Amino acid sequence: MIAFIPLYAYARKVPVYESFVDGAKEGFGTAIGIIPHLVGMMVAISVFRASGALDFLMGFISPLLRGLGVPPEVLPLGLLRPLTGTGSLAYATELIRVHGPDSLIGRIASTIQGSTDTTLYVLTVYFGAVGIRNGRYALKVGLFSDLVGFVAAIAICLLVFG
Protein backbone atom coordinates (compact mmCIF):
# COMPACT_ATOMS: atom_id res chain seq x y z
CA MET A 1 0.00 0.00 0.00
CA ILE A 2 2.77 2.43 0.97
CA ALA A 3 4.65 1.63 -2.22
CA PHE A 4 1.68 1.15 -4.51
CA ILE A 5 -0.05 4.49 -3.96
CA PRO A 6 2.91 6.74 -4.85
CA LEU A 7 3.82 4.53 -7.83
CA TYR A 8 0.30 4.57 -9.19
CA ALA A 9 0.08 8.32 -8.65
CA TYR A 10 3.41 8.94 -10.36
CA ALA A 11 2.24 6.91 -13.34
CA ARG A 12 -0.75 9.25 -13.50
CA LYS A 13 1.58 12.28 -13.57
CA VAL A 14 0.95 13.41 -9.98
CA PRO A 15 3.85 15.37 -8.41
CA VAL A 16 4.09 12.80 -5.61
CA TYR A 17 6.50 14.56 -3.27
CA GLU A 18 4.68 17.88 -3.39
CA SER A 19 1.38 16.10 -2.88
CA PHE A 20 2.78 14.22 0.09
CA VAL A 21 4.07 17.36 1.79
CA ASP A 22 0.84 19.15 1.06
CA GLY A 23 -1.24 16.46 2.77
CA ALA A 24 1.23 15.91 5.60
CA LYS A 25 0.95 19.57 6.62
CA GLU A 26 -2.48 18.91 8.04
CA GLY A 27 -1.31 16.09 10.30
CA PHE A 28 0.44 18.20 12.89
CA GLY A 29 -2.39 20.63 13.43
CA THR A 30 -4.89 17.82 13.74
CA ALA A 31 -2.83 15.95 16.33
CA ILE A 32 -2.31 19.11 18.38
CA GLY A 33 -6.01 19.92 18.20
CA ILE A 34 -6.85 16.59 19.82
CA ILE A 35 -4.72 17.22 22.93
CA PRO A 36 -7.34 18.98 25.09
CA HIS A 37 -9.92 16.31 24.34
CA LEU A 38 -7.57 13.46 25.12
CA VAL A 39 -6.24 15.05 28.30
CA GLY A 40 -9.77 15.54 29.56
CA MET A 41 -10.73 11.95 28.88
CA MET A 42 -7.56 10.36 30.19
CA VAL A 43 -7.71 12.30 33.45
CA ALA A 44 -11.24 11.06 34.09
CA ILE A 45 -10.30 7.47 33.32
CA SER A 46 -7.13 7.42 35.38
CA VAL A 47 -8.87 9.05 38.37
CA PHE A 48 -11.66 6.50 38.16
CA ARG A 49 -9.18 3.65 38.28
CA ALA A 50 -6.81 5.01 40.89
CA SER A 51 -9.57 5.88 43.38
CA GLY A 52 -10.73 2.27 43.63
CA ALA A 53 -14.11 3.01 42.03
CA LEU A 54 -13.44 0.50 39.27
CA ASP A 55 -12.58 -2.26 41.76
CA PHE A 56 -15.74 -1.48 43.71
CA LEU A 57 -17.86 -1.84 40.59
CA MET A 58 -16.15 -5.15 39.90
CA GLY A 59 -17.04 -6.50 43.32
CA PHE A 60 -20.70 -6.22 42.42
CA ILE A 61 -20.61 -8.08 39.15
CA SER A 62 -18.16 -10.91 39.97
CA PRO A 63 -20.62 -13.20 41.82
CA LEU A 64 -23.05 -12.88 38.91
CA LEU A 65 -20.45 -14.05 36.44
CA ARG A 66 -19.38 -17.02 38.52
CA GLY A 67 -22.95 -18.24 38.43
CA LEU A 68 -22.82 -18.19 34.62
CA GLY A 69 -19.59 -20.20 34.44
CA VAL A 70 -17.64 -17.18 33.26
CA PRO A 71 -14.25 -16.62 34.90
CA PRO A 72 -14.63 -13.29 36.76
CA GLU A 73 -11.00 -12.43 36.00
CA VAL A 74 -12.03 -11.26 32.54
CA LEU A 75 -14.51 -8.68 33.83
CA PRO A 76 -12.08 -5.80 34.42
CA LEU A 77 -10.98 -6.26 30.84
CA GLY A 78 -14.56 -5.73 29.69
CA LEU A 79 -14.77 -2.53 31.73
CA LEU A 80 -11.33 -1.27 30.70
CA ARG A 81 -11.65 -2.09 27.02
CA PRO A 82 -13.91 0.81 25.98
CA LEU A 83 -11.98 3.26 28.18
CA THR A 84 -8.31 2.69 27.51
CA GLY A 85 -6.55 0.78 24.75
CA THR A 86 -3.15 0.57 26.41
CA GLY A 87 -4.66 -0.14 29.82
CA SER A 88 -6.78 -3.01 28.55
CA LEU A 89 -3.93 -4.41 26.48
CA ALA A 90 -1.72 -4.38 29.58
CA TYR A 91 -4.43 -6.15 31.54
CA ALA A 92 -5.00 -8.75 28.81
CA THR A 93 -1.25 -9.40 28.65
CA GLU A 94 -1.19 -9.86 32.41
CA LEU A 95 -4.03 -12.40 32.24
CA ILE A 96 -2.23 -14.30 29.48
CA ARG A 97 1.00 -14.27 31.46
CA VAL A 98 -0.60 -15.47 34.72
CA HIS A 99 -3.07 -18.04 33.39
CA GLY A 100 -1.23 -19.09 30.24
CA PRO A 101 -2.08 -18.23 26.62
CA ASP A 102 -3.91 -21.52 26.05
CA SER A 103 -6.08 -21.34 29.17
CA LEU A 104 -9.75 -20.45 28.82
CA ILE A 105 -9.10 -17.11 30.52
CA GLY A 106 -6.17 -16.38 28.22
CA ARG A 107 -8.24 -17.14 25.15
CA ILE A 108 -11.25 -15.13 26.31
CA ALA A 109 -8.95 -12.21 27.13
CA SER A 110 -7.37 -12.36 23.67
CA THR A 111 -10.74 -12.52 21.97
CA ILE A 112 -12.18 -9.59 23.95
CA GLN A 113 -9.11 -7.48 23.34
CA GLY A 114 -9.07 -8.27 19.64
CA SER A 115 -12.75 -7.95 18.87
CA THR A 116 -13.70 -4.48 20.12
CA ASP A 117 -12.09 -1.08 20.02
CA THR A 118 -11.45 1.64 22.57
CA THR A 119 -14.76 3.40 22.10
CA LEU A 120 -14.07 6.42 24.27
CA TYR A 121 -10.71 7.04 22.65
CA VAL A 122 -12.06 6.73 19.12
CA LEU A 123 -14.94 9.06 19.97
CA THR A 124 -12.63 11.61 21.60
CA VAL A 125 -10.15 11.64 18.76
CA TYR A 126 -12.62 11.68 15.88
CA PHE A 127 -15.01 14.25 17.31
CA GLY A 128 -12.16 16.24 18.80
CA ALA A 129 -10.51 16.57 15.41
CA VAL A 130 -13.52 18.39 13.97
CA GLY A 131 -14.64 20.17 17.12
CA ILE A 132 -17.91 18.28 17.63
CA ARG A 133 -19.15 18.81 21.19
CA ASN A 134 -22.51 17.09 21.03
CA GLY A 135 -22.05 13.52 19.89
CA ARG A 136 -25.76 12.71 19.96
CA TYR A 137 -26.27 8.96 20.32
CA ALA A 138 -22.77 7.95 19.15
CA LEU A 139 -21.49 7.03 22.61
CA LYS A 140 -24.59 4.98 23.42
CA VAL A 141 -24.24 2.99 20.21
CA GLY A 142 -20.50 2.47 20.75
CA LEU A 143 -20.88 1.24 24.31
CA PHE A 144 -23.79 -0.99 23.32
CA SER A 145 -21.72 -2.67 20.62
CA ASP A 146 -18.86 -3.07 23.11
CA LEU A 147 -21.20 -4.85 25.48
CA VAL A 148 -22.50 -7.10 22.71
CA GLY A 149 -18.93 -7.82 21.59
CA PHE A 150 -17.86 -8.60 25.16
CA VAL A 151 -20.74 -11.03 25.72
CA ALA A 152 -20.26 -12.57 22.27
CA ALA A 153 -16.52 -13.04 22.88
CA ILE A 154 -17.16 -14.89 26.14
CA ALA A 155 -20.02 -16.98 24.75
CA ILE A 156 -18.11 -17.96 21.63
CA CYS A 157 -14.99 -18.88 23.63
CA LEU A 158 -17.03 -20.99 26.04
CA LEU A 159 -18.56 -22.78 23.06
CA VAL A 160 -15.32 -23.34 21.19
CA PHE A 161 -12.76 -23.82 23.97
CA GLY A 162 -14.92 -24.49 27.03
Add this chain to the structure above:
Amino acid sequence: MINVIWLGMIVIGFVFAAVNGRMDAFTAAVFDGAKNGVTVSFGLISVLVFWLGVMKIAEDAGLLRTIARLLGPIVSFLFPDVPKGHPAIGYILSNMSANLLGLGNAATPMGIKAMQELQTLNPDKDTATPAMCTLLALNTASITLIPATLIAIRLNYGSSDPADIVGTTLAATFVATLAAIFADRLCRRMHLLRRPPGPPAESSSPARGGSASPHYQVKG
Protein backbone atom coordinates in the same frame (compact mmCIF):
# COMPACT_ATOMS: atom_id res chain seq x y z
CA MET B 1 -24.24 12.00 27.57
CA ILE B 2 -20.51 12.60 27.29
CA ASN B 3 -20.78 15.43 29.84
CA VAL B 4 -22.52 13.20 32.35
CA ILE B 5 -20.03 10.36 31.91
CA TRP B 6 -17.03 12.62 32.20
CA LEU B 7 -18.31 14.44 35.25
CA GLY B 8 -19.55 11.21 36.79
CA MET B 9 -16.17 9.51 36.50
CA ILE B 10 -14.37 12.41 38.13
CA VAL B 11 -16.89 12.97 40.92
CA ILE B 12 -17.25 9.25 41.71
CA GLY B 13 -13.47 8.94 41.61
CA PHE B 14 -13.13 11.84 44.03
CA VAL B 15 -15.69 10.41 46.45
CA PHE B 16 -14.06 6.97 46.38
CA ALA B 17 -10.61 8.45 46.87
CA ALA B 18 -11.88 10.40 49.89
CA VAL B 19 -13.58 7.34 51.41
CA ASN B 20 -10.67 4.99 50.73
CA GLY B 21 -8.13 7.53 51.92
CA ARG B 22 -6.48 7.57 48.51
CA MET B 23 -6.33 11.32 47.98
CA ASP B 24 -2.63 11.17 47.10
CA ALA B 25 -3.31 8.58 44.43
CA PHE B 26 -6.19 10.71 43.17
CA THR B 27 -3.98 13.75 42.70
CA ALA B 28 -1.27 11.67 41.09
CA ALA B 29 -3.84 10.12 38.77
CA VAL B 30 -4.98 13.54 37.55
CA PHE B 31 -1.50 14.47 36.36
CA ASP B 32 -0.80 10.97 35.11
CA GLY B 33 -3.90 11.13 32.96
CA ALA B 34 -3.00 14.56 31.63
CA LYS B 35 0.49 13.39 30.79
CA ASN B 36 -0.87 10.31 29.00
CA GLY B 37 -3.23 12.46 26.98
CA VAL B 38 -0.38 14.60 25.71
CA THR B 39 1.90 11.61 25.12
CA VAL B 40 -0.74 9.81 23.06
CA SER B 41 -1.42 12.95 21.01
CA PHE B 42 2.27 13.37 20.30
CA GLY B 43 2.49 9.73 19.35
CA LEU B 44 -0.25 10.40 16.83
CA ILE B 45 1.65 13.24 15.15
CA SER B 46 4.07 11.07 13.20
CA VAL B 47 1.37 8.63 12.12
CA LEU B 48 -1.02 11.40 11.10
CA VAL B 49 1.58 13.40 9.21
CA PHE B 50 2.73 10.36 7.26
CA TRP B 51 -0.64 8.84 6.42
CA LEU B 52 -2.30 12.11 5.53
CA GLY B 53 0.60 12.70 3.16
CA VAL B 54 0.10 9.31 1.53
CA MET B 55 -3.65 9.85 1.36
CA LYS B 56 -3.15 13.19 -0.34
CA ILE B 57 -1.14 11.42 -3.05
CA ALA B 58 -3.96 8.88 -3.41
CA GLU B 59 -6.49 11.67 -3.66
CA ASP B 60 -4.54 13.58 -6.29
CA ALA B 61 -4.21 10.39 -8.31
CA GLY B 62 -7.96 9.92 -8.24
CA LEU B 63 -7.63 6.68 -6.29
CA LEU B 64 -10.17 7.61 -3.65
CA ARG B 65 -12.79 8.31 -6.27
CA THR B 66 -12.08 4.96 -7.94
CA ILE B 67 -12.45 3.05 -4.68
CA ALA B 68 -15.56 5.03 -3.83
CA ARG B 69 -17.15 4.03 -7.13
CA LEU B 70 -16.34 0.35 -6.60
CA LEU B 71 -17.64 0.04 -3.08
CA GLY B 72 -20.25 2.75 -3.37
CA PRO B 73 -23.32 0.55 -2.81
CA ILE B 74 -22.22 -0.62 0.64
CA VAL B 75 -21.39 2.87 1.77
CA SER B 76 -24.50 4.47 0.34
CA PHE B 77 -26.53 1.94 2.30
CA LEU B 78 -24.66 2.80 5.51
CA PHE B 79 -24.41 6.53 4.82
CA PRO B 80 -27.58 7.60 3.02
CA ASP B 81 -26.98 11.27 3.87
CA VAL B 82 -23.65 11.57 2.06
CA PRO B 83 -23.96 12.57 -1.60
CA LYS B 84 -22.51 10.13 -4.13
CA GLY B 85 -18.99 11.01 -5.22
CA HIS B 86 -18.36 13.21 -2.17
CA PRO B 87 -14.72 12.99 -1.00
CA ALA B 88 -15.92 11.76 2.40
CA ILE B 89 -16.87 8.42 0.83
CA GLY B 90 -13.32 7.69 -0.27
CA TYR B 91 -11.95 8.37 3.21
CA ILE B 92 -14.69 6.34 4.86
CA LEU B 93 -13.74 3.42 2.61
CA SER B 94 -10.01 3.79 3.32
CA ASN B 95 -10.82 3.89 7.01
CA MET B 96 -12.89 0.70 6.74
CA SER B 97 -10.22 -1.12 4.75
CA ALA B 98 -7.48 -0.12 7.19
CA ASN B 99 -9.60 -1.42 10.06
CA LEU B 100 -10.20 -4.69 8.25
CA LEU B 101 -6.48 -5.21 7.75
CA GLY B 102 -5.79 -4.40 11.37
CA LEU B 103 -3.79 -1.29 10.47
CA GLY B 104 -5.01 0.67 13.45
CA ASN B 105 -2.49 3.44 12.98
CA ALA B 106 -3.59 3.96 9.40
CA ALA B 107 -7.28 3.75 10.21
CA THR B 108 -7.20 6.70 12.59
CA PRO B 109 -5.93 9.36 10.14
CA MET B 110 -8.40 8.18 7.49
CA GLY B 111 -11.21 8.27 10.02
CA ILE B 112 -10.24 11.80 11.06
CA LYS B 113 -10.08 12.88 7.44
CA ALA B 114 -13.51 11.33 6.81
CA MET B 115 -14.87 13.21 9.83
CA GLN B 116 -13.45 16.49 8.50
CA GLU B 117 -15.09 15.85 5.14
CA LEU B 118 -18.40 14.98 6.82
CA GLN B 119 -18.11 18.19 8.82
CA THR B 120 -18.28 20.16 5.57
CA LEU B 121 -21.79 18.72 5.08
CA ASN B 122 -22.79 19.58 8.64
CA PRO B 123 -25.10 22.55 9.15
CA ASP B 124 -24.54 22.63 12.92
CA LYS B 125 -20.79 22.49 13.52
CA ASP B 126 -21.07 21.56 17.21
CA THR B 127 -23.37 18.59 16.79
CA ALA B 128 -22.60 15.27 15.14
CA THR B 129 -24.60 14.32 12.05
CA PRO B 130 -26.11 10.83 11.71
CA ALA B 131 -23.39 10.00 9.18
CA MET B 132 -20.71 10.86 11.75
CA CYS B 133 -22.41 8.64 14.29
CA THR B 134 -22.47 5.77 11.80
CA LEU B 135 -18.77 6.20 11.04
CA LEU B 136 -18.02 6.15 14.74
CA ALA B 137 -20.18 3.08 15.29
CA LEU B 138 -18.28 1.23 12.57
CA ASN B 139 -14.96 2.21 14.12
CA THR B 140 -15.79 1.34 17.70
CA ALA B 141 -16.73 -2.15 16.62
CA SER B 142 -14.10 -2.30 13.90
CA ILE B 143 -14.17 -5.64 12.12
CA THR B 144 -10.73 -7.14 12.54
CA LEU B 145 -9.49 -9.93 10.32
CA ILE B 146 -6.13 -10.47 11.98
CA PRO B 147 -5.57 -9.45 15.61
CA ALA B 148 -1.80 -9.27 15.08
CA THR B 149 -0.88 -7.80 18.47
CA LEU B 150 -2.66 -10.52 20.40
CA ILE B 151 -1.12 -13.29 18.30
CA ALA B 152 2.32 -11.84 19.01
CA ILE B 153 1.65 -11.70 22.76
CA ARG B 154 0.39 -15.28 22.85
CA LEU B 155 3.40 -16.46 20.86
CA ASN B 156 5.57 -14.65 23.34
CA TYR B 157 4.07 -16.60 26.27
CA GLY B 158 4.52 -19.95 24.56
CA SER B 159 1.10 -20.70 23.12
CA SER B 160 0.90 -23.98 21.23
CA ASP B 161 -1.30 -22.35 18.58
CA PRO B 162 -1.18 -18.57 18.90
CA ALA B 163 -3.58 -18.03 16.01
CA ASP B 164 -6.38 -20.22 17.35
CA ILE B 165 -8.20 -17.11 18.55
CA VAL B 166 -8.57 -15.67 15.05
CA GLY B 167 -11.85 -17.50 14.47
CA THR B 168 -13.40 -16.52 17.79
CA THR B 169 -12.21 -12.93 17.41
CA LEU B 170 -13.66 -12.69 13.92
CA ALA B 171 -16.99 -14.12 15.09
CA ALA B 172 -17.20 -11.81 18.11
CA THR B 173 -16.20 -8.72 16.16
CA PHE B 174 -18.73 -9.58 13.46
CA VAL B 175 -21.51 -9.80 16.05
CA ALA B 176 -20.38 -6.51 17.63
CA THR B 177 -20.31 -4.77 14.26
CA LEU B 178 -23.79 -6.00 13.38
CA ALA B 179 -25.00 -4.77 16.76
CA ALA B 180 -23.38 -1.38 16.13
CA ILE B 181 -24.97 -1.00 12.70
CA PHE B 182 -28.33 -2.10 14.03
CA ALA B 183 -28.23 0.20 17.07
CA ASP B 184 -27.06 3.08 14.92
CA ARG B 185 -29.97 2.59 12.52
CA LEU B 186 -32.41 2.40 15.39
CA CYS B 187 -31.10 5.58 17.03
CA ARG B 188 -31.02 7.39 13.71
CA ARG B 189 -34.62 6.46 13.12
CA MET B 190 -35.77 7.49 16.59
CA HIS B 191 -33.86 10.68 16.09
CA LEU B 192 -35.67 11.42 12.84
CA LEU B 193 -39.03 10.60 14.42
CA ARG B 194 -38.37 12.93 17.35
CA ARG B 195 -37.77 15.86 15.03
CA PRO B 196 -40.60 18.36 14.72
CA PRO B 197 -42.30 18.23 11.32
CA GLY B 198 -40.67 20.27 8.62
CA PRO B 199 -37.32 19.88 6.89
CA PRO B 200 -34.76 18.01 9.01
CA ALA B 201 -31.74 20.07 10.07
CA GLU B 202 -29.27 17.82 8.28
CA SER B 203 -30.94 18.35 4.95
CA SER B 204 -28.38 16.46 2.94
CA SER B 205 -30.78 13.53 2.93
CA PRO B 206 -30.90 11.52 -0.28
CA ALA B 207 -33.25 12.34 -3.11
CA ARG B 208 -35.21 9.21 -2.34
CA GLY B 209 -35.39 10.84 1.08
CA GLY B 210 -37.88 10.71 3.85
CA SER B 211 -38.30 8.08 6.52
CA ALA B 212 -40.27 5.97 4.08
CA SER B 213 -37.10 5.03 2.22
CA PRO B 214 -35.93 1.42 2.61
CA HIS B 215 -32.93 2.57 4.66
CA TYR B 216 -35.03 3.02 7.71
CA GLN B 217 -36.80 -0.31 7.74
CA VAL B 218 -35.41 -1.75 10.94
CA LYS B 219 -36.67 -5.22 11.55
CA GLY B 220 -37.46 -5.31 15.24
